[in-house]
Amino acid sequence: MTRTPVNVTVTGAAGQIGYALLFRIASGHLLGADVPVKLRLLEIPQGLKAAEGTAMELDDCAFPLLRGIDISDDPNVAFDGANVALLVGARPRTKGMERGDLLEANGGIFKPQGKAINDHAADDIKVLVVGNPANTNALIAQAAAPDVPRERFTAMTRLDHNRALSQLSKKTGAPVSEIRKLTIWGNHSATQYPDIFHAEVAGKNAAEAVNDQAWLADDFIPTVAKRGAAIIEARGASSAASAANAAIDHVHTWVNGTADGDWTSMGIPSDGSYGVPEGLISSFPVTIKDGAYEIVQGLEINDFSRERIDASVKELSEEREAVRGLGLL
Numbered sequence: 001m002t003r004t005p006v007n008v009t010v011t012g013a014a015g016q017i018g019y020a021l022l023f024r025i026a027s028g029h030l031l032g033a034d035v036p037v038k039l040r041l042l043e044i045p046q047g048l049k050a051a052e053g054t055a056m057e058l059d060d061c062a063f064p065l066l067r068g069i070d071i072s073d074d075p076n077v078a079f080d081g082a083n084v085a086l087l088v089g090a091r092p093r094t095k096g097m098e099r100g101d102l103l104e105a106n107g108g109i110f111k112p113q114g115k116a117i118n119d120h121a122a123d124d125i126k127v128l129v130v131g132n133p134a135n136t137n138a139l140i141a142q143a144a145a146p147d148v149p150r151e152r153f154t155a156m157t158r159l160d161h162n163r164a165l166s167q168l169s170k171k172t173g174a175p176v177s178e179i180r181k182l183t184i185w186g187n188h189s190a191t192q193y194p195d196i197f198h199a200e201v202a203g204k205n206a207a208e209a210v211n212d213q214a215w216l217a218d219d220f221i222p223t224v225a226k227r228g229a230a231i232i233e234a235r236g237a238s239s240a241a242s243a244a245n246a247a248i249d250h251v252h253t254w255v256n257g258t259a260d261g262d263w264t265s266m267g268i269p270s271d272g273s274y275g276v277p278e279g280l281i282s283s284f285p286v287t288i289k290d291g292a293y294e295i296v297q298g299l300e301i302n303d304f305s306r307e308r309i310d311a312s313v314k315e316l317s318e319e320r321e322a323v324r325g326l327g328l329l
């Protein structure tokens with residue numbers, strides 16, 4: 001059966017995450033081994049030549065599922081007909097830059113991209129924001145796209161989720177495949193809260209299996225929350241292949257669903273669940289079926305978790321206020 005190719009737009013295509021991401025999209029890991037894709041690459045003018053080089057390499061792989069590559073520096077062209085948009089390109093924080101400056105610089109990227117998505121993307125568009133500060137960049141893009149259902153704008157906390165799985169696996173000796181129901185709450189930042197109180201390791205409650213409060217508070221949580229900085233320190237560059245892998249996981253799960261008896265973590269617009277103010281793009285535990293996600297309801301939140309969720313959500317509220325103050329919402 002011939003299928004219509006799915007248009008996948010990737011911004012920041014010439015960057016290091018782009019380089020780790022595009023080959024996996026083209027080889028079928030994003031959407032499935034039977035789904036042809038067309039890539040639409042968006043770069044700034046200085047990045048176009050490098051994007052063209054990457055496109056040449058993509059050609060040279062002769063991927064059977066890759067049905068075309070377009071490159072542009074115009075968001076209105078790159079998002080035209082997009083079914084999936086991976087917003088990776090962002091303005092990194094540079095020396096002496098305050099958080100407000102960073103938010104403003106990113107507003108200049110994510111607002112026009114949100115508008116271009118609003119005006120040109122396909123009706124079924126799904127957006128994942130990877131570029132930092134991811135949650136608030138997603139909010140900016142969403143605000144500029146009033147005609148797109150707001151739940152289509154998501155932010156990536158799957159890398160944090162995967163990091164937490166791996167740390168818990170090392171601690172317990174159980175393979176990652178035996179760990180379920182882990183949650184990242186809040187912001188993709190050092191305030192995020194990786195929660196193991198509802199997680200299961202080989203069918204047993206993870207917090208009880210670990211039974212080590214000091215490890216949880218002083219090792220696990222800071223290791224996961226500060227892993228991005230640790231990678232920069234070790235590698236001399238921020239996470240790239242693991243971030244690309246998480247972006248693939250995020251979209252693959254969004255399209256194909258969560259496994260029975262498990263959930264994943266995604267930055268999504270809050271509906272007010274768990275005391276997270278409505279509209280903030282915060283990470284929650286979600287189950288997904290038929291391309292639609294739902295926040296897992298009814299989890300009991302203990303005092304230890306409540307304090308940490310509240311701290312991360314407070315940071316998200318402050319970021320929202322800051323971009324409101326800049327007229328970006």
Ligand SMILES: NC(=O)C1=CN([C@@H]2O[C@H](COP(=O)(O)OP(=O)(O)OC[C@H]3O[C@@H](n4cnc5c(N)ncnc54)[C@H](O)[C@@H]3O)[C@@H](O)[C@H]2O)C=CC1
Pocket residue numbers: 011012013014015016017018042043044046047088089090091092109129130131132133134156157159160188238239240243
């Ligand atoms: N949410 C998450 O878990 C993670 C997020 N990140 C973030 O992802 C972003 C990208 O990381 P890298 O690929 O390592 O950065 P990079 O600097 O290697 O590449 C970024 C690319 O984006 C391009 N770009 C800048 N503005 C653009 C615009 N307006 N339109 C299109 N392209 C544009 C640049 O030319 C560059 O090629 C960063 O903001 C980084 O902090 C990184 C790791 C994990």
Ligand SMILES: O=C([O-])CC(=O)C(=O)O
Pocket residue numbers: 132159227228229231238239
């Ligand atoms: O800090 C960064 O730029 C990279 C990042 O988000 C991460 O590795 O989690």
